[in-house]
Amino acid sequence: MAATSEAVVNPAHVEKTKKPPARYWDEPQEGKDENKVGKDGEQTGETLPQKHVEKAKKRKNDEDRGDAKKFISGKPDPFPGPAHISKDRMQKFKRRDKTKKIPRQHYKLKDMMARSDEVSEMAQKQAARIDLLLPEDAGFLEGDEDEDTCTISQEDISDAVDITSASKYFDLKLSQFGPYRLDYSRTGRHLLLGGRRGHIACIDWQTKQLMCEINVMESINDVKWLHSEAMYAVAQKKWLYIYDSNGIELHCIRKFNDVLRMQFLPYHFLLATVSATSFLQYLDVSVGKEVAAINTKTGRLDVMCQNPQNAIVHLGHSNGTVTLWSPNQKEALVKMLCHQGAVRSVAVDKTGTYMVTSGMDKKLKVYDIRAFKPLKSYFLPAGASCLSLSQRGLLSAATGDIVQVYRDVWSTPVTKPYMAHRVQRTVWGMHFCPFEDVLGVGHGEGFTSMLIPGAGEPTSTVWIQIHIAVLSRGRNGRLRPCWRRSTQSSSPSTPLSWDRWTKPPSSRSTKTGSKLWALIHLPKKSLFPGIRRRVVVLPAVLKGARDKWLMRT
């Protein structure tokens, strides 16, 4: 240090003092020493030999750190440091606590664990930050000052929202083939309707495009999509059938007889079925083998739901108990006494924390599934026959022909429903559509799709992938699933006519491109301005034996 300053001083004494050019980081200082100390490197950088320059730079950096504020040009940062993340958002993404420190640990292991903890925390913070960037917000419905949200009708809502959303409220009048059960595919794009008297229709419900429509000539107990919109399972009167999305029967599985209800476990590719003979059977749909057949010995089983977080099947019984089953064990994992009468419906929320059950004793009970504790108990004047939980925690309960939607059933005590709607006949099946603010209701007169703002999860990769696949059909509206090249290129507006049904079944194309013509309750702001209300009765599809059917009825 002294050497360099001397080197500077000596020539200064002998030669003419050259004033160095003013730099923006230089403090306007009179003290010569300070100048030398702080700016030695800069001022005399060229004259000093390499070593001195490096030393001077190092010194300057050290001093920079000491009084950094002096060298910033402009205003100082009013919010120094990284952005703050709220605690509840951090909690949402927390996976585990920090690993406990064991006293006598190998140094390498300690190192590795500390590093993995760091990485885990970093991932948690990044996920919490990215949460801000999600493109969509959830829906909501707020009444005015004196207005109750449950008095707002579906027509009012569909008038108030945009065209696309308004078109999501519609009725399908299908009165011939009995009350309808329904299922939405995993992405929420495709809807499967199954009428009690044998009518099955697969629809892309947002564009109202019919994928397939068949009549299986038998009574149907339940319908379920399998892993994608390519296949679905139908529990018919005697056996379990699997159909293609074109309506072609792929399999008839006779081992599964008298199936009443089905649930598909998507991550295990297992179809869990319960039968009237009290058997719970699991079918692996990827290899087509029965994985487990459990005799539950509890009588006729027709109340079923699954816990999406751990794929445990919940069954409700007529003695008021709810039992939990896994294919690994022959006995029930848990038996809970929930109601004083028979259990009418069970639903589990998507986080796997809460279970809502309704029973013949007209009660609606909420349980914490993780601790098996009852949380809330509500009294409904008429017991709920169907329950469904949406992705954002809205509960829909159907009593007779009235559908009521409740919000926040497990946290705040609920006194009145969030929304209510009356459908034409008794409700037979009900499901929330996965990523939309829509509730599908199957009843005696067909199918109703209702708008429930705030029901669907706004962003998810699953929805996007399939949306992309479906939207990449091109702008002319022809539906082409990406994974399969569809050969047909019929124009989309050909109406179904009677001649089509005389052709042999193999060449019959009820495939993509044909529209579903039914009594559609179109909104007033129509998508097709020229058409106001098209009233066409849905023609029945016959499996090549139309006359036989006529004779039957």
Next chain:
Amino acid sequence: MKVKVLSRNPDDYVRETKLDIQRVPRNYDPSLHPFEVSREYTRALNATKLERVFAKPFLASLDGHRDGVNCLAKHTTNLSTLLSGSCDGEVKVWNLTKRECVRTLQAHEGFVRGMVVRHCGTSFFTVGDDKTIKQWKIEAPAYGEEEEPLNTILGKTVFTGLDHHRKEGVFATCGQQVDVWDEQRSSPIRSFTWGVDSFSAVRFNPVETELLASCASDRSIVLYDMREPAPLKKVIMTMRSNTVCWNPMEAYYFTCSNEDYNLYTYDMRYLDKPINVHMDHVSAVLDLDYSPTGKEFVSASFDKTIRIFPKDGGHSREVYHTKRMQHVICIKWSADNKYILSGSDEMNIRLWKANAAEKLGVLAPRERQAANYSQKLKEKYQHHPQIKRIANHRHLPKIIYHQTREQRVMKEARRKKERNVRKHSRPGTVPVVSEKEKHVVTVVK
């Protein structure tokens, strides 16, 4: 009333042209992604199984020598050149990309005992059974010219090993004593002896370039500093070492391949105990070479296998063998960390992949990403019993499999006997000697 219903504008989600990538907004909410751990475990299991499926390490066999290959030499600057010397005195220069022999020359009468390429890469040295050291040019002689060495040095005794300094024009040979030569002189500038009359290998330290190590026939490894007049120290072991190799990344670690089927890694500063004992071979280990990353090394053994050991692990992570490969005499790990070259008794040099399941060549960015992800998964789950079982599974020739089992039984018997003796004698009379200490007799300064 205020109402908002979820409605997604397709313009926000669908890409504009088919040349764009898809827009994928991700939601990392854990409740939307159940079974995270199980799915990751399944991916790790599949990655491990696929690794075994794609584990095909043998690439090519370089044919041409007319006698067993005795030594190999890597070119210091060119990755595609390899030199090999055989037991009939022939030296061949190979082009590894075309996998053919570029040049052949008759270097010595008798075995070619050692070969090394000079650090500049323009010439190479060979020593042979005819007591000569010869320096040759790397380029083939022009048309019409004869194969002549640049320089020939005649010695008094047979030279058995050779290595060149990494930076200066100095090389060392070993035979009856360890000599350090200057390239310009025809007599050694320094000779080291320490009461032994036969050395089998000598190596310069690639990091601390003035240090040398050599293996002597009195079961010892002797360390020298080129600048000092006398050797530094030596460690005497229970059995003789065949080769010694310095870790190219850690200046003070060297590994020696021993006749008692093991390899020992020593810290030069603390020779009383090896850092690691690497046990897996079923016959004498003849040669070894470190990977340029310094994290692994490969060993060639008299049982007809090649094993790759991690530098701090006791057991090999990989074993290569072929029905046609007989006793492997020399081995080299290529300088780009990807290939292993082995020269064996049956006159063939074999080219192997260092990572048996690796895809060679240029990988697309997604391929590389997928490979990195699978690698990380395998590392994360490597201790799970099912995954460990699959990852460690290797097919061994029947002889070696039975010999391994037999040796395990023998070791177990010896251990049991020692335990019994200790149990039935006065406490303190039979001290516990760790496996590492067992093999070192003494350290002499």
